Amino acid sequence: MLTPIKKKRVSDMAIEQINQLISAGHLKPGDTLPSERKLMEKFKISRVPVREALRVLEMMGVVEVKPGRGIYVTDPENSLFSPLRQWLSVQKETLVNHFEVRLLIEPRAAAFCAERASKEQIKAMKKCLRSFFEAQAENKLVDMIRADTQLHQLIAEATGNRTLATLMSTFTNSLLEGWKASLRTEGRGEKTVEEHATIVEAIEKKDGAKAEKLMKNHLLNALSDLKRAGL
Numbered sequence: 001m002l003t004p005i006k007k008k009r010v011s012d013m014a015i016e017q018i019n020q021l022i023s024a025g026h027l028k029p030g031d032t033l034p035s036e037r038k039l040m041e042k043f044k045i046s047r048v049p050v051r052e053a054l055r056v057l058e059m060m061g062v063v064e065v066k067p068g069r070g071i072y073v074t075d076p077e078n079s080l081f082s083p084l085r086q087w088l089s090v091q092k093e094t095l096v097n098h099f100e101v102r103l104l105i106e107p108r109a110a111a112f113c114a115e116r117a118s119k120e121q122i123k124a125m126k127k128c129l130r131s132f133f134e135a136q137a138e139n140k141l142v143d144m145i146r147a148d149t150q151l152h153q154l155i156a157e158a159t160g161n162r163t164l165a166t167l168m169s170t171f172t173n174s175l176l177e178g179w180k181a182s183l184r185t186e187g188r189g190e191k192t193v194e195e196h197a198t199i200v201e202a203i204e205k206k207d208g209a210k211a212e213k214l215m216k217n218h219l220l221n222a223l224s225d226l227k228r229a230g231l
Contacts, residue, residue: 110215117158
């Protein structure tokens with residue numbers, strides 16, 4: 001049966017090539033990938049798709065980007081698709097620390113966002129909600145993680161607090177374990193669709209107290225699901 005042919009993004013083709021090198025054993029755990037500039041030259045593409053490819057590969061647990069040091073191939077046990085219970089046991093301390101900090105910051109960020117977000121910023125959040133829903137419906141884990149982190153980043157930016165936005169950018173760009181772990185637990189994708197929608201609705205209605213409560217519950221629910229999964 002014939003199916004529609006989807007146009008591939010340039011970054012997706014770069015991801016495929018790097019994954020093939022790793023699968024074939026040409027790149028092994030601990031090896032370094034070429035620099036961003038060299039990848040641009042080899043692929044003959046711009047910096048944007050190179051960075052997008054590296055970000056997705058990092059989400060997948062295939063590489064680790066160490067600022068100022070290089071891009072390293074990781075151990076297969078760190079892969080996003082390794083057995084969840086095993087992955088949780090390795091990441092336990094990191095995940096606990098991750099959620100402790102987010103619970104301190106994000107509920108208040110949601111409250112500030114409800115007070116300060118512009119119509120354009122809320123529109124961007126709704127677009128992100130649609131992207132997450134589509135990714136969840138098609139069971140595309142990496143795209144779900146991408147949309148999830150983007151929404152939390154948009155909420156932080158809409159507070160108008162540059163320090164808070166920068167802090168959240170660090171979480172969404174470098175400390176992805178919490179998103180990677182929680183979205184692998186059973187039913188978390190469907191729950192996140194609903195929880196995100198109610199948070200954005202409260203923000204749109206400028207109900208700071210409700211947005212704060214919903215964000216706190218969202219994070220606690222994700223943490224509870226992780227504990228049931230073996231955290």
